[in-house]
Amino acid sequence: MLTVENLHVRYGSIVALRGVSVTIEDGEAVSVIGPNGAGKSTLLHAITGVVPVAEGSIEHDGESLVGRPVERIAARGLSLVPEHRGIFASLTVEENLLMGARALSGRAERAAEMARILELFPAIAGRLRRPAGRLSGGEQQQLAIARSLLTRPRLLLLDEPSLGLAPQVIDLVYEILARLRAEGITLLLVEQSAHRALAATDRTYVLRTGRIELSGGTAELRGAAQFEEAYFGFETGPASGMPPPRDYS
Numbered sequence: 001m002l003t004v005e006n007l008h009v010r011y012g013s014i015v016a017l018r019g020v021s022v023t024i025e026d027g028e029a030v031s032v033i034g035p036n037g038a039g040k041s042t043l044l045h046a047i048t049g050v051v052p053v054a055e056g057s058i059e060h061d062g063e064s065l066v067g068r069p070v071e072r073i074a075a076r077g078l079s080l081v082p083e084h085r086g087i088f089a090s091l092t093v094e095e096n097l098l099m100g101a102r103a104l105s106g107r108a109e110r111a112a113e114m115a116r117i118l119e120l121f122p123a124i125a126g127r128l129r130r131p132a133g134r135l136s137g138g139e140q141q142q143l144a145i146a147r148s149l150l151t152r153p154r155l156l157l158l159d160e161p162s163l164g165l166a167p168q169v170i171d172l173v174y175e176i177l178a179r180l181r182a183e184g185i186t187l188l189l190v191e192q193s194a195h196r197a198l199a200a201t202d203r204t205y206v207l208r209t210g211r212i213e214l215s216g217g218t219a220e221l222r223g224a225a226q227f228e229e230a231y232f233g234f235e236t237g238p239a240s241g242m243p244p245p246r247d248y249s
Contacts, residue, residue: 001026001186002047002155007056009039009046016042018210019056024155029177029187031197031218034207034231040190041083043207044157047188048080049073060155075103077154083163085144089133093124096132096143100150113150120176121146138169145176149185156180157188162196174200194231198222206230 002024009017017039024030032040045051047058049070058065065073087096097114104110118125121142127135132143141161148156161177162170177200181187191197198204198218206214206227213230214221221227 001028001061002188003057003059004043004047005057005059007043007046007058008054009042009051010054011051016210017046020207020210020212022205022212024186024188026154027184027186028203029181029189029201031189031191031201031204032207033191033194033197033204034213036192037209038207039210040192040207041159042210044080044159044188044190047073048078048157050080074151077152079148079151079153079156081144081148081156081158081161083159085140087132087140087143087147089131091132092129093132093135093143094128097128097147097150100147103151113152117146117149120149120179136169138165138172141165141169141173142176145173149180153185155186155188157190159190160192161189162191162193170196194227 002022004020004022007017007020008015020039020043022030022032022043032043034040042051046053047065049065049068049072053066060076060078065076088099097117098110101110101113104113123139124135124143124146127139132140135143145158145161158177161173165173174196177187177189187201189197189201198221201218203216204218204221205212206221208230214224214226216224
């Protein structure tokens with residue numbers, strides 16, 4: 001479905017991504033984890049056209065996304081739930097949702113799709129007339145995901161969905177993501193919380209200082225001695241007596 005190869009992204013003189021390569025197959029759930037400043041959000045922004053690519057390729061179903069406008073990429077079925085949710089605080093919950101449903105062809109189709117999505121999110125279903133800015137953090141996160149789902153995405157990209165939420169609310173968000181996986185939606189999840197990401201996805205990439213340090217199936221990575229080295233940046237190689245990072249896929 002999606003192939004990223006040798007991706008470089010720069011902000012002026014600062015290199016945010018250095019030769020990053022990532023693949024996502026249809027129906028997979030893939031996570032990208034790493035500490036703050038690793039370049040995780042930049043990767044999602046490059047895929048969705050928010051930031052320009054300095055070098056490398058991004059292909060969706062064999063077609064290049066590099067240089068395409070954000071709306072053209074979204075029309076291909078790539079939907080981003082941004083780190084700070086991107087909801088419109090002064091609009092009602094319903095108005096926010098209808099912004100996601102704009103591409104649906106008619107009133108009946110929008111109503112049916114809204115009803116289906118709200119079954120997944122009962123916490124916001126009873127607050128449709130409330131200004132979105134008055135929702136709790138967990139409710140705002142659910143609203144952001146629900147709005148993205150109304151675009152009928154083929155690939156849902158989520159940037160730090162657990163950020164700033166209480167543990168019980170994070171559990172709820174990840175329960176929703178598990179249901180979406182069961183429905184066959186392809187997920188690309190960026191997280192700082194390694195244990196959450198590893199539990200929720202099939203494969204994981206560990207990103208640090210703009211580079212992929214380790215990648216592979218989540219079961220293999222959980223038991224890999226090199227996992228903490230890659231995530232936290234412990235010294236590897238001959239001086240440490242440890243082998244260099246490798247791909248566990």
